[in-house]
Amino acid sequence: MNKNLIALAIAIPLVSAQAFWIYTDAKKRGEKYYWLWGFFGLLNVPSSLIIYLIVTRIIIDRYKKK
Amino acid sequence: MSKKEKLINTLIDKHYNEAYDINIINESRNQVQVDVNNNILDKAVDVAAFESKMDGALEKMDLADNIDFSINIDTLKIIEQAAQIQTKRNSFKENVCFIITSILILSVVSVVFINIGIKFLIYFQVLLFFIMPWSLIPLSKHVLRRSENE
Numbered sequence: 446m447n448k449n450l451i452a453l454a455i456a457i458p459l460v461s462a463q464a465f466w467i468y469t470d471a472k473k474r475g476e477k478y479y480w481l482w483g484f485f486g487l488l489n490v491p492s493s494l495i496i497y498l499i500v501t502r503i504i505i506d507r508y509k510k511k
Numbered sequence: 512m513s514k515k516e517k518l519i520n521t522l523i524d525k526h527y528n529e530a531y532d533i534n535i536i537n538e539s540r541n542q543v544q545v546d547v548n549n550n551i552l553d554k555a556v557d558v559a560a561f562e563s564k565m566d567g568a569l570e571k572m573d574l575a576d577n578i579d580f581s582i583n584i585d586t587l588k589i590i591e592q593a594a595q596i597q598t599k600r601n602s603f604k605e606n607v608c609f610i611i612t613s614i615l616i617l618s619v620v621s622v623v624f625i626n627i628g629i630k631f632l633i634y635f636q637v638l639l640f641f642i643m644p645w646s647l648i649p650l651s652k653h654v655l656r657r658s659e660n661e
Binding site: 448449450452469473480483500505 | 513603606625628640
């Protein structure tokens with residue numbers, strides 16, 4: 446039980462911070478679905494962040510350059 | 512138009528150097544003298560007094576012209592600032608909404624995690640880690656293609 450609580454105490458701030466950063470960054474970049482991106486950031490650490498960075502910084506930016 | 516009104520119009524015309532009948536003024540000057548003698552001045556127009564009154568009015572208007580109304584108001588800038596303030600306020604509200612929703616979602620997940628235990632978290636994360644993130648890449652490409660077609 447205690448281990449579970451410790452895991453939550455570590456995971457929740459990390460996940461929250463990541464989700465909020467993704468949300469604000471997507472909003473700043475003018476992404477249409479920034480709310481969804483924010484919720485996507487809540488799913489796990491750090492693969493959501495990596496995927497977000499791949500999608501926005503590589504795929505979308507490359508697409509816009511074309 | 513009464514005689515009095517006619518005389519006032521003629522005096523105004525004279526004051527602004529427009530065409531006027533001088534006879535009306537001369538006639539009235541004589542009339543004023545007669546009226547003064549008869550103590551019925553209020554019925555006539557005192558030409559000299561009216562002219563000095565008009566000069567006074569003109570001086571006042573000149574004074575108003577000389578006042579410097581150099582108030583530069585940039586309306587566009589004010590509107591832009593108002594829009595910025597409005598956007599900031601809405602953005603703050605949206606951020607607060609997002610934080611509240613996140614806390615709710617996380618608390619639900621936490622409650623489930625505490626009740627079911629580590630198993631729930633492992634299954635949940637495995638599922639998410641292998642399916643959800645990677646499905647976003649083809650999904651984003653699909654959205655981009657769709658927006659391109661539009």
